[in-house]
Amino acid sequence: MAVHPGIVAADQAPEKPLPESLTPAEFNRAVAELRRAIGDEWVFTDDEGDLRTYRDVYSTLPDEANMPSAAVAPRSVEEIQAILKIARSYQIPLWTVSTGKNYAYGGPAPRKPGFFVLDLNRMKRIIEVNEEHGYAVVEPGVSYFELYNYLQRRGSKLWIDPAAPGWGSVLGNLLEHGAGYTPYGDHLLMNCGMQVVLADGTVVETGMGALSGSATSSLYKYGCGPWVEGMFTQSNFGIVTKVGIWLMPEPPGYRPYLVTFPREEDLYQITEIVGPLRLNMLIPNAATTVGLIWEAAPNATRKQYYRGKGPMPMRHRRKMAQDLDIGMWNFYGALYGPEPIMDNNWKVLEEAFRSIPGAKFFFEGDRPNDPAWRYRVKLMKGVPNMTEFSLMNWVGSGAHIDFSPRSPVTGEDSMKQFTLIRDRANEYGFDYIGEFLVGWRELLNIFQLIFDRLDEDERRRAHECFGHLVNDFAEQGYGEYRTHLNFMDEIAGTYNWNDGALWKLHHRLKQALDPVGILSPGKSGIWPASKS
Numbered sequence: 001m002a003v004h005p006g007i008v009a010a011d012q013a014p015e016k017p018l019p020e021s022l023t024p025a026e027f028n029r030a031v032a033e034l035r036r037a038i039g040d041e042w043v044f045t046d047d048e049g050d051l052r053t054y055r056d057v058y059s060t061l062p063d064e065a066n067m068p069s070a071a072v073a074p075r076s077v078e079e080i081q082a083i084l085k086i087a088r089s090y091q092i093p094l095w096t097v098s099t100g101k102n103y104a105y106g107g108p109a110p111r112k113p114g115f116f117v118l119d120l121n122r123m124k125r126i127i128e129v130n131e132e133h134g135y136a137v138v139e140p141g142v143s144y145f146e147l148y149n150y151l152q153r154r155g156s157k158l159w160i161d162p163a164a165p166g167w168g169s170v171l172g173n174l175l176e177h178g179a180g181y182t183p184y185g186d187h188l189l190m191n192c193g194m195q196v197v198l199a200d201g202t203v204v205e206t207g208m209g210a211l212s213g214s215a216t217s218s219l220y221k222y223g224c225g226p227w228v229e230g231m232f233t234q235s236n237f238g239i240v241t242k243v244g245i246w247l248m249p250e251p252p253g254y255r256p257y258l259v260t261f262p263r264e265e266d267l268y269q270i271t272e273i274v275g276p277l278r279l280n281m282l283i284p285n286a287a288t289t290v291g292l293i294w295e296a297a298p299n300a301t302r303k304q305y306y307r308g309k310g311p312m313p314m315r316h317r318r319k320m321a322q323d324l325d326i327g328m329w330n331f332y333g334a335l336y337g338p339e340p341i342m343d344n345n346w347k348v349l350e351e352a353f354r355s356i357p358g359a360k361f362f363f364e365g366d367r368p369n370d371p372a373w374r375y376r377v378k379l380m381k382g383v384p385n386m387t388e389f390s391l392m393n394w395v396g397s398g399a400h401i402d403f404s405p406r407s408p409v410t411g412e413d414s415m416k417q418f419t420l421i422r423d424r425a426n427e428y429g430f431d432y433i434g435e436f437l438v439g440w441r442e443l444l445n446i447f448q449l450i451f452d453r454l455d456e457d458e459r460r461r462a463h464e465c466f467g468h469l470v471n472d473f474a475e476q477g478y479g480e481y482r483t484h485l486n487f488m489d490e491i492a493g494t495y496n497w498n499d500g501a502l503w504k505l506h507h508r509l510k511q512a513l514d515p516v517g518i519l520s521p522g523k524s525g526i527w528p529a530s531k532s
């Protein structure tokens, strides 16, 4: 981060959106107080320079729509408490980010102009790694790459479970209900213990950690009394400053595999087969069925196969599938454990997949020069990487916004979701680029709406298309599990059973925990009473 040029003079109105509560002079006074509290170089107000790094370059709206007024980057819980004191007295909204790389779901920029980003990137301590019991305790700024490299340097036999982009925060992704691709892929499930700073500055240790000198704060999740961790995820009830995360011991064997399927309609049968195998844990990790274009993107660009406008026609897609030796759907899975167990499980899996005509099988060594295969093999054994971002090369200056509904794991639901999204995307001129994952008992469909970020019309169409999808899916009883900043209110609005009782409860909690309304106003559609 660059050192900031200095305090803005009180009579110079900064050319940037200010929080509603502040006059330019108050803004400058608040900035000066923040600088005294945490050091000049860790308070950023220069939107041409440092502040630009906080914008979401993939937003469907113009940059200005999500620009912060300033950013503060504390190094400790004590500095966070000092910032909160100032924020409360000036009523400054603070939008917390950990590594702030959450582009798929809305980038690090706040919800509306006139906010300060609370950037926890500098809190980078890996507080504990316990090899015997298989866990780590980390601060917000620790990325998957950093935790992985740390374990490698120590010769650890513990795996991490990264999200597809390895630059993200272990803690940030867990708070957003993110997922990975090893058997420990449900990140919130693998969380054990949190430290949270509340808006009034109180520091809380959750679960067993609430017992002074606790021996089990990273071993047993539920403590005694209500289990509150979930409340601090996808919410604005507190600032999470530490999490425990369980790590999988390296298994004695690992066998990744890919099965390709030639027809779009095969999705029905694939889902019918995968559902029960996942449920009984013969497939122990996130079972991922990847659509053609997603699978092709590390190896090809759209222009190589089609230069026309609108969605790529089937005959061009078939040609691409043939050239790259991939399917309309591509199932990635892995076997873990001692050899005899893997041998036995594979017999069951192979027989099941062979029942789909045209299924082709690939194993280690079969696709030596295929980056798509290589990054899946890494992800399923917890090696962080960034290959998935090659999807951004699919169109010119690619950007994406992710639509991610959940449904039951049935062939019928998978086809319904696929066709709903494909048809809506095609109507707006976009390709269907998606994958389906089976978590535990639900099917997660991730649709990457890829558009050219330098094309105003494409941005506008992407925005409109996304809005329609939210409604299309709500009408079918499918909800999104996570969303972009620009659509949080809309999606929160679809969770409206019994006159919106759940979100009314969220608002009551918000009022109790953050009455001044300084923490991430609007996160998940939860607005402080003063701003709603």
Ligand code: ADP
Binding pocket: 096, 097, 098, 099, 100, 101, 102, 103, 107, 108, 120, 140, 167, 168, 169, 170, 171, 172, 173, 175, 176, 235, 238, 239, 240, 241, 520, 523
């Ligand atoms: P990543 O870089 O892994 O994508 P981010 O740092 O962007 O993750 O965090 C994702 C979202 O999670 C943020 O926009 C914010 O709403 C929330 N968040 C992140 N860190 C915290 C935290 N320490 N406390 C509370 N909420 C957080």
